[in-house]
Amino acid sequence: MxxxxxxxxxxxxxxxxxxxxxxxxxxxxxxxxxxxxxxxxxxxxxxxxxxxxxxxxxxxxxxxxxxxxxxxxxxxxxxxxxxxxxxxxxxLTRRNLSRILEIEGLEHCTRGLAQGKGVIILSGHFGAWELLSPAFGLLVSRHRRQVGIAIHRIGHTPWGVVRSLRRNRLVIILADQDGGRDGIFIPFLGRLASTARGAARFAMETGATVLMSFVVRQPGNRHRLIIHPAMEIPRSCNREEDLFEILKTYTQCLETYVRIYPEQWFWPHRRWKSRPPADDPAAPT
Structure with a gap:
């Protein structure tokens, strides 16, 4: 070619x-x-x-x-x-990464990996998001002997994600881009934003631990990796409502960060490009 x-x-x-x-x-x-x-x-x-x-x-x-x-x-x-x-x-080496990176909530990651079903890291285009992969790679290398896993950055194939979770690996998903017409419309910064279903579906179907995590830029070009406690995954008789609740929890967490550190989110993206049909409800009631 x-x-x-x-x-x-x-x-x-x-x-x-x-x-x-x-x-x-x-x-x-x-x-x-x-x-x-x-x-x-x-x-x-x-x-x-x-x-x-x-x-x-x-x-x-x-x-x-x-x-x-x-x-x-x-x-x-x-x-x-x-x-x-x-x-x-x-x-980038472990030594110079640890000089600029502070980690908060490592125990949540370790606890999730101990469950043996993989860990989904839900994040977004916020702060120093490109450091997510090397940062979690550092965590994995520190604890490899205890949990026997390896970092895996997802591509575009669902089966690749499922295989990685079955092997008890970390999967990083940036879930804050426009989800198109097939997405679920979630309130975000005062407007409904189409959000892709993939992350919520993986959480429900694989039993993996779901952790929300963001790399916040700090003064002096330092960074703080914040790992939140495991998300409670709803399992009601209404699958669509469960998907909505998972994505709403994630979106509300992201919005909190954006309101505190507005200059750290990826504003050039057309996040609200897709609009909900006028005659359809925006979300389950």
Missing amino acids: SFPIRHRLEYWSARVLAALVRLLPLRLGWALGAILGQLAFSIVRVRRRVTMENLHHAFSESRSHRELTKIGARCYRNLGRGLVEFCRFPS
Whole structure:
């Protein structure tokens, strides 16, 4: 299979940029990422418009346009820092990761893995989300002898997720993107947002432990990985209501983080793109 020359140039340009970023001291790389993010906020007008529309819908009653613009700019600077962190993954070691990462709630992960049915990590495009995989990889390597598992980042195949959970592995799901017409509409930041059913279905059908977890950016380019206690999975006679309750619990948790740290969520995404049919209920009653 051949690729257009433009795609090859983009690919190799990205590879070269990533290699150059890895050569920089970490603090200098973060500063460069923040500058690139600020430039993107100023130049990429389409995504800036989406960002500002989303922010106004979520916070217009409590924040001025000027405040929201500052939040949008900080969001992009954080995205730039995240890009630098992603580029540095190949050179990331347990030692330098533990220097910038504080972990809270590790016992919930250990307890879940001890059940032997795998653990679903429900998270979102929040904070330093790209650090989720290496962070949990660090946790796994620390406790490999006790629980005998390995980290697995999910792809797009449901069977791959199920197989990983059956092998008592960690599966990370970022569940905060638009779920399309087939999603379940959950209240999020004052509007109904279509949310994909997959994470809730895996939780109900596999018996895996479900933990909500987020990596919060801290001052000084440090991070705090917060792991919440295991979610209670409802098992009533109404499957659709159970799916709704699982996704509502997750969405409410995410919203709490977004309201506290609004600059750390991925506002350029069209989260509310899909709309519920006017003649259908938004959720089970």
